[in-house]
Amino acid sequence: MIDIKIVDVIIEKWNSDPDFVIEMMQDVQDEFRYIPKEALERISDRTDKPRGKLFHIATFYRAFSLEQRGEKEIQVCMGTACYVKGAPDVLAALERELGISSGETTPDGKFTLTEVRCLGCCGIAPVITIGNDVIADVKPSQVSNLISNYCKS
Amino acid sequence: MNTNAIDRLKTLLESSSDDTNDAPVILTVHLGTCGIAAGAGKTLETVKTTLASGSVQPIELRSSSCAGLCSYEPMVSVSRNGERPMMYLDVTEDKVNDLFDCIRGVKTAEECHLQIITHDDPFYLKQQTVVFINRGLIDPESLDDALASGAYKGLASILDNMDPAEVITEITKSGLRGRGGGGFPAGVKWSSCVSAAERTEGIPVIVCNADEGDPGAYMDRSILESDPHSIIEGMAIGAYAIGAEEGYIYIRKEYPLAMEILENAIRQARDRNLLGKGLLGTDFSFDLVIHRGAGAFVCGESSALMVSMSGMPGEPRSKYIHTVEYGYKGRPTVLNNVETLANVPRIITRGSKWFASMGTGDVSENPWNGSSGTKVFSLVGDVKNAGLVEIPMGITLREIIYDIGGGIPGGKEFKAVQTGGPSGGVLPADKLDLPVDFDTLTDAGSMMGSGGMVVMDNETCMIQIAKYFVDFLKDESCGKCTPCREGLVALGTILDRIISGDGRQGDIELLEEYGQNMCETSLCALGQTAANPVLSTIEYFRDEYEEHIRDGKCGALKCKALIEYHINAENCTGCTICARNCPADAIRGNLKEPHVIDQEKCIRCGVCREVCNFNAVEVL
C-alpha cells in the first residue's frame, strides 16, 4: 500500500487540473518510482480523467513504469550521435555487468537500466546518466568501474 | 496604439542592479548540460575555492551557458580588459591551478597542456550568430544581463510602433521559415491563424515546441539554457501578432536544466511586467504556461503535441483541417519551434531586410523562394570539433564538416552525414558540396529537419544505421495507423535478416515497396517520413545492401553475424589485457605469448579491440 496523502499533495500541486495529469504522473513516478494503481485511480477520481485514459498515458510515455524502478536509473542515450559513437556496445556492457536486460531492474532493486532516445549531449557522445549524473564519453571497458563506484557511494 | 513601452523598458534597464566591477579579468565558466556532464560544476567549485583563498589577483567570476564546442567541455572563457575572450578547453577541476597560472602569466598554456581557442578559430570564424548571439556571454539566470544585451527591445518597439498586421508582414518579408523541420514560413503560419480565428471566431493561442525530439539535435536545449528570454520575447511578439493572450511551452522532461532556467526566466519576466497583464504598461496581456513532455518522440508532431498538452496520450490526428484552425483544444493555434521563435526578436530589432540578406534566394516577395537567415546545426558524430554551430544558410556541407568541424578524427574517412533526424536521410561524400538550405537537402532525399547533423566515418554500416532508425521509430510510433506501425515492423524484419546474413534477392525492392507505402499512406509526418533513412541509404549505398545480401559481408565490419574478431599474432605482445577484459571468457593465451579468440565463445562485443594497446585485434 502506498501513502495516498502523498498523491493528494501532488494532485493539489497541479490544482486537480486534468490538463496536467501527465505532470502529476511524473511526480508520482518520481516519488514511488512507478505508477501505483491506487495513485492512478486517485488521480482519475480527482481530475475526472477516466482510468482507461490514464492507463494509456502510463504505458504510452516512457517516463512511466508500472513496475517499480531501481533506486538509481541508468539511462543509456541511444541518440544518433551516441549510437554512431558506440552506445550499443556500452549498453551491452552494462547489461552484462548488471546481469539484466535493458528495461529491467536488478534483483536487489538498486539499478534500472533503460535506453533513452536522446539526452541532447551529442557533442560528448556516448553519454549515459546514472541518477542525476550525466557521464560523458563512456567506453564499454569503463562500465565495470563506473558501476562499482556507484555501488560504493 | 501605445506609446510608452520603450520608455518603460528603459526604466527597467536603468533600475537593473549594476554589479559589474572593474576587475581587469573576467572569468566565465560555461555551465550547459554538456559542460556539467564533463565536469564544469566541479571546475566552478574549484575556481571559487581558489578565488576565496585570495591567492590570485582580483578576478570577476561569472557563469554562463554552453559556448558551443561541446567536445572540449568543460570550457572556461577569460577576458582581459574588455577584450574578446580566450576560451580554455577541457578545463577539468585538476587543471584549475594551471588555468590560474596561465592567467597570472606564470606559465604558458602550452606548458600546462591547456588548449586555447579564440573567436578567430575556424570553428567560430565561419559561424554567424543570430540566435546564439548571447551564448556563453550572458548569465541565463539573470534578466538584467538579458536586458543589457537588448532583450525585449523588439517587443517594446512593436507595442509602441506596429500593429499586429505589420508585425506579421515584417516576419513574412524576412523569409523566416520553421526551424523545427517543416520549413513552413512563420509569417504565413501566423497570418493563416489570424484568418482562421476570424472565420471560426476562435481565440488563438501560441505554442512553443520545445520537445526537441530528433536524436542528434540539441540546439533548442542550448538556446533555452543560454538565452531563455529570447524565447519569451519571441512568443510575446508572436502572440501580439496573432491576437493571443495565452502561450504554452511544451518542453521535454529530459531537459531538466533548460526547464529550470526557463521557469526562472518566466518568473523574472512576470515580476518585471514583461509577462502577465498589460505588458510594459500597454493594454496587451500575455502569459505563459509550461507543459512537461513525458518521453514520446511523436509529441513533436503538432497535433500529438497539442493533445498531449491536454493530458492525453500523444496520438496525432489527420490534419485535413490544420492546427492553425483547429489546434490546442480546438482553438486556432500557432506552433513554432524554439529556434524559430528565438529569431523573431532579432528580426524585429534589426529588420526583415537584414535577416533576408543572409542565406539563399530572394525571399522579400515570397518566403518560399529561399532560405534566409542562419541555422543552428548540432555537428556531432565522427567529427573532430563536435558542437553547436550556427551558420548562414547556403554554405556547403563540406565547409561545415571540414572547416568548422575539423574533419574526421582518427585518420578515418568520411562516409556519410545524416541530417534531419529519423525523418531525414543520409548523404554520401559526393553530396558534400551541396549548399545547406531547406530545399536542396529535401531534393537530395534528406532534409534539414531540426538541424541534427551526424557525421559517420567509414566504420559505419549503413544497414545498421537504417536499422537503428527503424528500431527507434518502431518504438516511438504511436501505433495508431497501420502503415507506420506494421510497416516499421516489416522494414525491421527484413533489415534484420539482411544484417544477420539471411538477406534474400528482392529484399531491397521489398524495402522500397513498403517504404513507399508508408510515405504515401501514413497518418502523420512521423510515419510519412519513417522510411526515409531506409530509402536514402538504399539510394546512396545500394552496393552495401547488395554486398550484405549477395556476399554475406559487412564492409564496415559492424554486423556481428558477419564478422569475426581475430588476434594478429605478430602484433600481440601477450599482455593479457584482452583476456582479462573479455566478458565472455573467450580469449586464451599465456603471458607474453600471442593470444587466440575462441570463435564459439566470442560475443563480438569489441572490448578486446578497445582495450588492446598494440592494435593486435582485427576484425574480419
Place this chain on the structure above:
Amino acid sequence: MADREMITIEIDGKSVSVEKDTTILEAAQSIDIYIPALCSSELVEPYAACRLCIVEVDDGRKTKLVTSCNYPVRRPIKVYTSSKKVLRNRKITLEMMLSRWPNVQVIKDLAKNAGIEKARYQHPAVDLNPNACILCGLCMRICEQGIWENIINFTNRGAERAVRMPYDSEQPHCVGCGACAEICPTGAITMVDDPNQPYDAEMIRKAGMRITKEMIKYDEEQCDMRGVGTAHLVEIMDAYDLLPVMNYRYGKHEETPKISSDIFRKYFTKGKPDGCWLGCTMACAKAIEDFELKTGPYKGEKVLVDGPEYETLGGSSNMGIFDPYFVAEYNFYCDTYGLDTISFSTGTSFVMECYEAGVLDKEKTGGLEIPFGAKDAALELLHQIGRGEGFGLIVGKGIRYMKKYFVENFGADPDFVFDIGMEAKGMEYSEYVTKESLAQQGGYGIALKGAQHDEAWLIFMDMVNKQIPTFEDKAEALHYFPMWRTWFSLCGLCKLPWNDVEPADNAETDEPAKVPAHVQGYCEFFEGVTGKPQTMDSLIRMSEKVYNFQRVFNLKMGFGRREHDVIPYRSAGPVTVEEYESRQERYDTQLREDVGIDPTGMSSEEKVAATRKFREAQYEHLLDAVYKRRGWTNDGVPTVAKLIELGVDFPDVIELVKKHGG
C-alpha cells in the same frame, strides 16, 4: 438554421452533391460506391487508423492520397476510389495486416479481394488467433464517444499497442453494456454472462444494443436526454401552452427561457454518463456540482444537486418563479428533506393562489407573505416543512388536507379551494396543464394512485397530433397506455428508453405513439430473461391482471369508484374569469364550434359557466367510455366476468366487487 452549403463532387466519374464537410466516404456510400474501411462506423467519429479507405483526390491543383473516412468535402474535387495508386497501397497495407493476423476472416476476405493470399515477410509477433484484435479502435471509441465511458482503451504504443483494461483488472465502472463487443469486427471481445443466467443473454443484448445505437445516433437531435435530461421539456411545454404557470392557470410565460434547458446545460456536469444505474446509455439523470446554497441548514456549503428534472422546473414555473438558482436550491432541499418536488411545488402553488385570493393572509401563514413568485417565502416554507413546524406543518400534509383545513379553520369557500386544489385521490398533480386534453384529464383522474402522469401521458397524441379524436379512441388509449406503463413497473424497468429516443422510421409506423419497434424489443427482453415468447398483447395482458387487482384493492380501501375519479375543475377548464380571458379567443371558438353556443354578448362569467358545464359533461362521457373499455361497471368497478377472464377471481375479490355492483 441557414441551409448548409452544398458542394458537387465527382467520385469515379459519378457526380454527387453533398453538404460541406461531408466526408468522402459518406458521399461515396450515398451513391453506392463501396470503399473498404475497417475502423469506420457511423456510430463513432472517424479515426483514419486502418488506412484502407484511401482514395485519390484531385483538387484541381494536385492529386493526393487521402483517407476518405475523414476527408471533409470543402470544394469541388474529383475522387478516384480504385486508381492504380490506391489499389497498390491498399494491397500493401492489407499485406501488412495479413502478415500479423493471417487468420482473421475480415482481413483474409479483404486481402483476397486485393489479390493477396500470403505476406512476403514473417511477422515476428504473428497472431494466429482468428478472433485477434486488429487495433481498429472501434471498441474504445464507442466506449468513449457512445457510452461516455473509457473502460477499454489502447495501451502502450508502436508495435506494442494493444487494447487492455487498466492494470488488466476488472473495472468497477464497466457495466457490461456490450457496445464494444457488438462493434468489434473480429469477435475479439466476448461477453461473460452474469450469474443470473438468463434464458438467452444474446437476445437481451441485441435488444439493448438497438436502443444504445439509437441513443448514440439520434439522441442529440431528438430529446438530448444525455445532454440535459428531461429538462428539455420545459421549452417544449411552454411552446404548446402546457407548462404549468401559477397553479395551472396558464400554460406559458415570457420568463420561461430563464429556466429552460439551455440555461441548465451550462451548469450540468458534462461529458459523463449520469444514469440512475450504471450502464444506462440514456443517462438522463443530470447533476449540478459545487452549487452554493443560500438558505437553510447547509447555507454557504457547496453541494451536489441531483437534478433538476422537468417536473422540478415545471413546479417552479407553477409557483411563478423563474430563477435557476431557486430551482437548484429547492431541488436540493426537497431531496434532503425527503420531499417530492412535485408535491411541494404543486402544494405551494395552491398556497400562493389562496394567498392572492385572500383565503390566506400573513396572520394565517404565521408571517409568510407568499404570493406567486415569492421565492424566499417558498424556501422558508420548505424549511418549515422540513423542520415540521409552523405553517409548514399544515402545508406538508398535502393539498387534500389543506383544503379541508382552510375551509374549517380559515373560512375558505369550499367550491373555490376544491376547484383550484390540484390533487386527485389525495395526490398532487404533476406538472402538465391538462385543460385542453380530455384524454389527459382522464389520465390523471382515473390513475389508480392519483394524479400522476406515469400511467398515461396522452397530451400530444390527443391535442397536438389529434390521433385520438373520439371517446372510443381516447378510451382505447386510456386502456393501452396505463397497461403498458404498468408493465414497466411490473418488471422494474424505466420507461424513458421506450419513447424518449425513437428509431428514425418510427413516425412512419402505424402506431408511432406506441413505438412498435421498442415494444418488440421489450418482448425480446422478456423472452430473453424468462424463455417465454411474448407479443404486445401478452405483455398488456400481464398488466391488466395486476391493474384490475389494484383497482379492487383501491376499492377495498375506499378509493375505487367513479366518485373517486373526480378531478379538480382547474384541470379541465378555466376556473376564473381572469383565466378565461387570458385565452378568450380559444374558449370563445370552442363555445361556438364544440358547444354550439354563440358567445357574442355573453359576460365572461356566463362564458366560464357554459364552458364548465360542457367540459364537465365531456369528462363524464369519457369515464363512461373508459370503464366500458376496461370491462368495468359504470361506477368504475371491475366486473366479475372481467376478473374471471383475467384469472384474478379469488373468492374475497369476487365478494368485494359484488358488494359494489361489479
